[in-house]
Amino acid sequence: MTTPRREAAPAKVNLHLHVTGRRADGYHTLDSLVVFAGAADAVLAAPAEGLGLTLSGQEAGLLAAEPDNLVLRAARALSVAAGVPLRAALALEKRLPVASGIGGGSADAAAALRALNVLWGLGWTEARLAEVALPLGADIPACIASRPCRMGGIGEVLAPAPRLPGCGLVLANPRIALATPAVFKARHGDFSAPAVLPDAWPNAAAMARDLASLRNDLEPPAMALCPAVAEVLVAIRALPGCLLARMSGSGATCFGLFADPAAAAQGAALLPAAWWRWGGGLHGAGEGGV
Ligand SMILES: C[C@](O)(CO)[C@H](O)COP(=O)(O)OP(=O)(O)OC[C@H]1O[C@@H](n2ccc(N)nc2=O)[C@H](O)[C@@H]1O
Numbered sequence: 001m002t003t004p005r006r007e008a009a010p011a012k013v014n015l016h017l018h019v020t021g022r023r024a025d026g027y028h029t030l031d032s033l034v035v036f037a038g039a040a041d042a043v044l045a046a047p048a049e050g051l052g053l054t055l056s057g058q059e060a061g062l063l064a065a066e067p068d069n070l071v072l073r074a075a076r077a078l079s080v081a082a083g084v085p086l087r088a089a090l091a092l093e094k095r096l097p098v099a100s101g102i103g104g105g106s107a108d109a110a111a112a113l114r115a116l117n118v119l120w121g122l123g124w125t126e127a128r129l130a131e132v133a134l135p136l137g138a139d140i141p142a143c144i145a146s147r148p149c150r151m152g153g154i155g156e157v158l159a160p161a162p163r164l165p166g167c168g169l170v171l172a173n174p175r176i177a178l179a180t181p182a183v184f185k186a187r188h189g190d191f192s193a194p195a196v197l198p199d200a201w202p203n204a205a206a207m208a209r210d211l212a213s214l215r216n217d218l219e220p221p222a223m224a225l226c227p228a229v230a231e232v233l234v235a236i237r238a239l240p241g242c243l244l245a246r247m248s249g250s251g252a253t254c255f256g257l258f259a260d261p262a263a264a265a266q267g268a269a270l271l272p273a274a275w276w277r278w279g280g281g282l283h284g285a286g287e288g289g290v
């Protein structure tokens with residue numbers, strides 16, 4: 001039996017998120033510094049006669065009833081675009097909370113595309129996969145890369161991020177799902193200018209200082225829809241060693257920035273057990289995590 005292709009689907013974290021405009025089709029243009037956390041789902045792809053998806057993991061429950069998982073939609077879109085038969089046994093290990101602002105569904109779709117790119121022997125570039133993926137979700141191009149990046153356009157314009165220092169992240173979600181369209185709809189006020197960022201930060205404290213002058217423009221509307229976001233931010237800010245706390249994406253997950261993964265893991269353990277919480281390092285930084 002062939003070993004299935006396994007791809008990590010790490011959580012996306014928007015360290016800042018400025019809404020810079022609104023297009024005629026209703027989508028918003030964004031400026032965001034995006035990083036990926038060690039917290040991740042996983043997608044496995046193995047050869048099969050038809051298409052199938054199995055779900056496992058502690059966050060799979062909410063998705064079980066959905067006929068159109070983003071993993072299956074991504075597989076169908078790639079099969080059509082590449083002109084190859086829709087054949088794969090897919091498995092999703094779901095650990096990230098659903099509809100929580102850390103792009104779990106987008107990360108899963110991106111991981112499925114990367115896995116099928118190999119399984120089907122396509123050899124496509126990330127940019128070509130991203131073109132297929134964008135109609136399925138604005139976050140998927142960034143998730144295909146799963147590397148720190150500066151996001152522009154509606155999510156499809158990706159530029160290199162500043163060189164990041166070693167750091168730790170806490171992620172916490174009050175277990176309240178927030179729908180992205182509702183949060184964008186509830187946003188009022190002017191648009192923001194894109195941020196001005198340096199080429200590199202010497203350490204996490206310097207990074208936190210610069211990020212503190214920026215915002216997540218979706219935080220106020222998300223808080224109006226889900227007041228628990230404010231509570232999560234207060235709790236993260238109070239953790240020993242927390243350098244900055246902010247909401248990610250359209251919420252309700254918030255992050256805390258720490259000097260290193262160990263401090264973040266210790267901090268996460270102090271948050272209420274009723275919340276989904278995680279602490280560790282960036283994806284690919286060889287971190288642990290709780
Ligand atoms: C807010 C972010 O999390 C920041 O990374 C993402 O832009 C959201 O990306 P996503 O969940 O993949 O979003 P999609 O599934 O493409 O869009 C859901 C809905 O959010 C709104 N939306 C999304 C992305 C964007 N740049 N402008 C928008 O206005 C639109 O109403 C859209 O119908």
Ligand SMILES: Nc1ncnc2c1ncn2[C@@H]1O[C@H](COP(=O)(O)OP(=O)(O)OP(=O)(O)O)[C@@H](O)[C@H]1O
Pocket residue numbers: 063066068069070071092097098099100101102103104105106108109139178180249250251
């Ligand atoms: N594999 C999947 N994982 C999560 N959600 C999925 C998946 N497949 C389909 N969905 C649907 O997509 C919706 C958005 O889920 P997701 O977890 O990506 O939201 P999000 O974290 O708010 O994303 P973003 O940060 O990109 O706005 C869910 O409400 C769910 O109905």
